Amino acid sequence: MDAENHVKIISKVIIKPSSPTPHTHKTVKLSFLDQLLAPPFYVPFIFFYQPDNSTVSVNHAQISQQLKNSLSEALTLFYPLAGKLNPQISTVDCSDDGAEFVEARVHTCLSDINFFDCGGIAIGICSSHQLTDGASLVAFVDSWAAACRGQGQKGNFAPPSFDLARYFPPRNMSGFGFPELKKEKLVTKRFVFDKEKLAALKCAAVFGPPGSSAVKGPTRVEVASAFIWKHFIENGHHVKNVPAAWHIVNLRPRVNPTMENVFGNFILKKFIFSSGADPEFHELVSKMRNGLREIDDEYIRKLSREYDGYVSDISKFYDLVASGEMESVGFSSWARFPVYEMDYGWGKPVWVCPTSCPEKNVVFLMGTKDGDGIEAWVNMLESSSEILEIKFKLLGIN
Structure with a gap:
């Protein structure tokens, strides 16, 4: 069986924040460091979980719904991730448009290499690097996981602060840009x-x-x-x-x-x-x-x-x-x-x-x-x- 037949997309939906973002928070400015250092691409990370009694006894539809509901809660706290990035004017429009949630089934066992036939689960996270660095992404995942466990939006980190531009205001970066990536194998x-x-x-x-x-x-x-x-x-x-x-x-x-x-x-x-x-x-x-x-x-x-x-x-x-x-x-x-x-x-x-x-x-x-x-x-x-x-x-x- 080839790789394409191993993975089957089950659904694609947009998850919106569980509560609307206040009008006073509708725009987040990018900082000078966002402008200067973030490459214009996405860097995905994947978290793999082995099957246990909780995932085997609960059907995949229930787990999927838990993940969607908790993602909605986490996006309320991390509202820029549900918005639109506008790098031309160095802002994020926190419009509550939502984040894409893709569900897939993998026809193999987790031990050999989403939902796996063995009951294992893989959760992939992908966010624009122009908006998040590694620490920001980990804090978001921690909040999402805490919400999924039923412990509210707050995980092990303090609530996020979106005022980095206060310390590093955006600058006029005309004439400067991340170098174009060569098409190499x-x-x-x-x-x-x-x-x-x-x-x-x-x-x-x-x-x-x-x-x-x-x-x-x-x-x-x-x-x-x-x-x-x-x-x-x-x-x-x-x-x-x-x-x-x-x-x-x-x-x-x-x-x-x-x-x-x-x-x-x-x-x-x-x-x-x-x-x-x-x-x-x-x-x-x-x-x-x-x-x-x-x-x-x-x-x-x-x-x-x-x-x-x-x-x-x-x-x-x-x-x-x-x-x-x-x-x-x-x-x-x-x-x-x-x-x-x-x-x-x-x-x-x-x-x-x-x-x-x-x-x-x-x-x-x-x-x-x-x-x-x-x-x-x-x-x-x-x-x-x-x-x-x-x-x-x-x-x-x-």
Whole structure:
């Protein structure tokens, strides 16, 4: 049976908020960070749930209705997600138009790879990146799951705040735009850095060559990112400049006081450059760490006042990459988000993953369910994937 016959669309409906959005909240302004950093595409994530007594004993029609009702409740709290995005004037029209809810049946078992024949359930979430970042999307899913469990709209997060534009007002961005994505044949590969592989990488970062500066207590995200970055450096000698990396930084915990409930793209893209054509692994880990630690409360507050320099830097970076003078690899980490706590009433997910991305050399980092490992989802050219797969298999082998 081919893939098309495995999946059957059962229904498509529009779910509206359970209560109308007040007239005083009908328009939400996009922030300067939404304008500047959000790529013009959707990044879906999927939550997989194994069958248990609650999903086997209750028919799929009842579960579907529970999900629809609770989605309606969650959209009342997260009302911009039921509106219309208008990037030309940097606003969201909170018109209560609703969100599309698609129901499908998958003719296979969840253990082999919506409603599965085995009773398992997969819930996919897809929202415009121009409106949400990872933290915003997780907060929405948490609210939806809480409503589905019968615990109201409020989950484990504080109610969302939609005033990011108050701190980062929209700017005149004429002449600047996210670079047009080239139509290239990309593949998405998943690499699981388990405890053993991460231990080998951390050891290499801590105990570098004699005379080198060691990195104390490297994190799993730092070493996994540096390993993949080193691969792209070694695989990109044809370009004029040394390949660079960028990492998405969640700004919520880095401001004082923290702003954990802010909805929108409260993120920054930090560019990190290697010091040579063939850097040591521990050097890349160190550069990754030092670069990310620069993003603190003072840095963020300065950006809110003096944004021209950052816009100029990001524009030059995009131009170099677009012209082929520089190769880059980017990372977005969900490793600290509580995605494995999202319980709709039939238990916690057994697996959470992204899907493919239309942007080349972009890596999503997910924490494994046990909390010890890292799953790296790498979107790249097929020629790059073959070499990375070989090096990954050799990682940790003495």
